[in-house]
Structures are given as C-alpha cells and as structure tokens.
Amino acid sequence: MSATSPTDDYEFTCPQCGEGFAVNDGMRAAVLERGCPICGSPTSTEAFAPCSA
Amino acid sequence: MSLDQQTELSPDEIREVLSRHETGVLSLAKADEPYAIPISYGYDGESGRFYLRLVSTPESEKRQFLTSSPRARLVVHESNDGSYRSIIAEGTLERVDPDELTVERIVQYGKAKRPLFEIWGETKRDLDIQLFELDPETLGGRAVELDAAESDK
Numbered sequence: 001m002s003a004t005s006p007t008d009d010y011e012f013t014c015p016q017c018g019e020g021f022a023v024n025d026g027m028r029a030a031v032l033e034r035g036c037p038i039c040g041s042p043t044s045t046e047a048f049a050p051c052s053a
Numbered sequence: 054m055s056l057d058q059q060t061e062l063s064p065d066e067i068r069e070v071l072s073r074h075e076t077g078v079l080s081l082a083k084a085d086e087p088y089a090i091p092i093s094y095g096y097d098g099e100s101g102r103f104y105l106r107l108v109s110t111p112e113s114e115k116r117q118f119l120t121s122s123p124r125a126r127l128v129v130h131e132s133n134d135g136s137y138r139s140i141i142a143e144g145t146l147e148r149v150d151p152d153e154l155t156v157e158r159i160v161q162y163g164k165a166k167r168p169l170f171e172i173w174g175e176t177k178r179d180l181d182i183q184l185f186e187l188d189p190e191t192l193g194g195r196a197v198e199l200d201a202a203e204s205d206k
Contacts, residue, residue: 017182021151030156034163037154038182040106 010048016041022051062138062194068098070131070138070194075166077129079105081118081146088118094127095165103127103142103187104161108180119183122147127187135199142189149184158184 008022012031017039023031028048035042062070080089095104109116125146130139149158162184 017180019151019182021154023154026156027154027159030159030163034159037159037162038106038151038184040162040165 008051011051012036012043012048014038014041014043015047023048058199059195059197062140062196066138066196067140067192067194070140071096071129072098074129074131077127080126080128081123083118083120088114090115092127093166095161097161101189101192102161103189104158104165105146105185105187106162106165106182107185108182110181116181119146119148119185125187127189137197137199138194140192140194142187142192144187144190146185146187149186151184158186 008024010023010028011020012023012028013020014036017036019036019038031037031043031047032045075095076091076093078089079092080087082088092105092107096102097104107115107119109119122145125144127142128139129142130137132138
C-alpha cells in the first residue's frame with residue numbers, strides 16, 4: 001500500500017502486475033489513457049478505488 | 054576512410070535519431086566488471102530524458118548492477134546505405150518509485166514500449182519491474198558517411 005496525500009483521490013492497483021499507488025484525477029486520466037506505467041498493460045476504471053479519508 | 058567523413062551530429066539531429074528508435078544498449082559497471090544489455094526506451098525530446106522500464110528477478114545478474122543510482126551509458130546506433138550514426142548518453146540512472154509518479158511520468162512511460170528484449174516467461178506479478186530515468190550529463194552523436202564505392206565493399 002502506498003502513502004497517500006491530501007491531493008490523492010484514488011488508489012490504483014494494476015490487475016496485471018499487482019503494483020499499486022495513489023493517484024489524483026490527472027494521474028488517473030493518464031493511466032486510463034496510457035496504461036499502467038509499471039508494466040504497460042491497459043487499464044480500466046475498475047482498477048481505481050476511492051481513497052478513504 | 055578519411056577523418057573528414059566523420060561529423061558530429063547537431064542537437065536536433067541527435068533528437069531525431071533518438072526519437073525514431075526505441076532500442077539501445079545500456080551499459081553498467083560494478084568495480085571493474087562490465088554489464089551491457091539491450092533495452093527499450095522512451096525518449097522525451099523536450100526534456101532530453103530517457104524513460105526505461107527494466108525487469109529483473111532477485112537472482113538475476115541485472116539486479117546486481119541496478120544498485121541505487123548506478124552510472125550508466127546508453128548507446129543507440131543505426132546504419133543505412135553507407136550512413137552510420139551513433140549516439141552516446143552518459144549519466145546517472147535514477148530509479149523512479151511508484152509513489153514518485155506524476156502525470157508527466159505516466160505519459161512518458163506510456164509512450165515507452167514494453168521491454169522488447171525481455172522474455173517474460175513468468176506472470177507479471179512474479180517479476181520485479183522497475184522504472185528508471187536517465188537525464189544525460191553528456192550526450193553526443195557522430196555520423197560517418199561512406200562513399201558508394203567503399204560502402205559496396
């Protein structure tokens with residue numbers, strides 16, 4: 001589990017490589033468009049869970 | 054071949070060569086032991102940074118050389134009809150932790166091809182995929198043009 005900051009809105013977990021990290025709205029959009037930055041696999045909205053406050 | 058047929062590439066020419074390729078040879082060293090591997094890379098022509106996604110396993114030789122911030126050289130070369138070009142980038146290979154990802158980095162790693170030379174025989178969950186950036190301290194390129202008679206030899 002990665003550390004989150006007040007600007008992080010989601011926790012991303014790649015279904016292919018299992019890597020996870022916190023993202024904000026802009027990063028979420030980039031991951032959805034470009035794929036998981038770690039392994040390069042395509043992603044979907046299901047890979048994002050809202051960060052608990 | 055005379056020396057005047059070898060020329061230095063301009064920054065724009067270097068950027069063009071690096072942008073139209075996606076593979077090169079990365080060289081690392083540990084004491085006096087060399088290590089060189091073919092890798093794929095992404096290159097951002099604006100920042101001049103290379104983005105690399107390297108795969109290793111705990112037992113792999115590569116892991117031994119990917120210590121914290123190793124010195125590295127990246128060589129990219131091409132040849133075409135008697136024209137030979139090579140680029141050498143040298144600097145410190147910086148590991149990028151997933152918590153250090155930004156929109157810009159996600160975009161750049163998205164452009165970087167998957168490791169074309171890596172054979173992923175195991176599932177991705179069993180592999181250690183690490184992100185690295187190389188911001189070259191030195192970057193140079195050279196071109197050699199052979200005349201038609203010499204290139205036909």
